[in-house]
Amino acid sequence: MLIVQVFVHVVPEHVDAFIAASEANAAASREEPGVVRFDLLREEGATDRFVLLEIYRTDEDPARHKETAHYATWKTAVEPWMASPRKSVKYRALSPADPASWKSA
Amino acid sequence: MLIVQVFVHVVPEHVDAFIAASEANAAASREEPGVVRFDLLREEGATDRFVLLEIYRTDEDPARHKETAHYATWKTAVEPWMASPRKSVKYRALSPADPASWKSA
Numbered sequence: 544m545l546i547v548q549v550f551v552h553v554v555p556e557h558v559d560a561f562i563a564a565s566e567a568n569a570a571a572s573r574e575e576p577g578v579v580r581f582d583l584l585r586e587e588g589a590t591d592r593f594v595l596l597e598i599y600r601t602d603e604d605p606a607r608h609k610e611t612a613h614y615a616t617w618k619t620a621v622e623p624w625m626a627s628p629r630k631s632v633k634y635r636a637l638s639p640a641d642p643a644s645w646k647s648a
Numbered sequence: 649m650l651i652v653q654v655f656v657h658v659v660p661e662h663v664d665a666f667i668a669a670s671e672a673n674a675a676a677s678r679e680e681p682g683v684v685r686f687d688l689l690r691e692e693g694a695t696d697r698f699v700l701l702e703i704y705r706t707d708e709d710p711a712r713h714k715e716t717a718h719y720a721t722w723k724t725a726v727e728p729w730m731a732s733p734r735k736s737v738k739y740r741a742l743s744p745a746d747p748a749s750w751k752s753a
Contacts, residue, residue, distance in 0.1 A: 565743075566743045583741075583742040584739035584741055585742050586737060586738070587737075587738035588738070593742075594739060634690060634692060634699060636688075636689055637670075637688040638674050644752045646752075648748060648750075648752060648753055
């Protein structure tokens with residue numbers, strides 16, 4: 544299991560469009576067999592800062608995600624709306640250790 | 649629902665003790681009625697960088713968590729092991745919107 548957080552800073556006038564595009568991307572991504580969770584968060588008190596919290600079954604699944612049509616659509620749409628380059632950080636789960644428990648209830 | 653991420657940088661020689669203390673704190677925290685999830689992540693490629701991913705039912709629940717004995721035990725133990733001050737950032741869930749879906753499977 545691999546956890547990826549993408550920290551995103553969006554130009555204020557494109558925030559609503561970013562949310563709509565990212566919700567559509569998240570919904571489609573959750574249908575991928577390699578995706579355990581795909582969540583969208585907004586930083587409290589910062590309307591233009593977001594986190595994509597992506598949990599993949601294996602180390603190969605992020606690359607498969609990037610081959611999908613919905614990812615390409617999302618990337619093309621949102622790239623011009625970034626206030627600064629987005630930052631992606633990978634994590635491993637220490638606790639809970641059981642990958643099954645990372646799924647959505 | 650309120651999501652809190654605590655970004656932690658630990659002095660290398662205390663990493664194992666930090667993990668043990670944080671796993672114990674996470675296990676006890678999951679028993680709190682106000683805690684939806686309480687997860688421990690380690691940054692890939694950085695053995696000394698961690699994230700506590702804490703999901704609370706209401707805005708009042710983080711304060712209740714800080715009143716527990718297990719939190720006090722954890723804080724007292726780990727505070728001297730920090731390589732730099734830990735950083736806490738609050739988030740709101742945009743997607744999935746249903747709080748029930750943020751629970752562990």
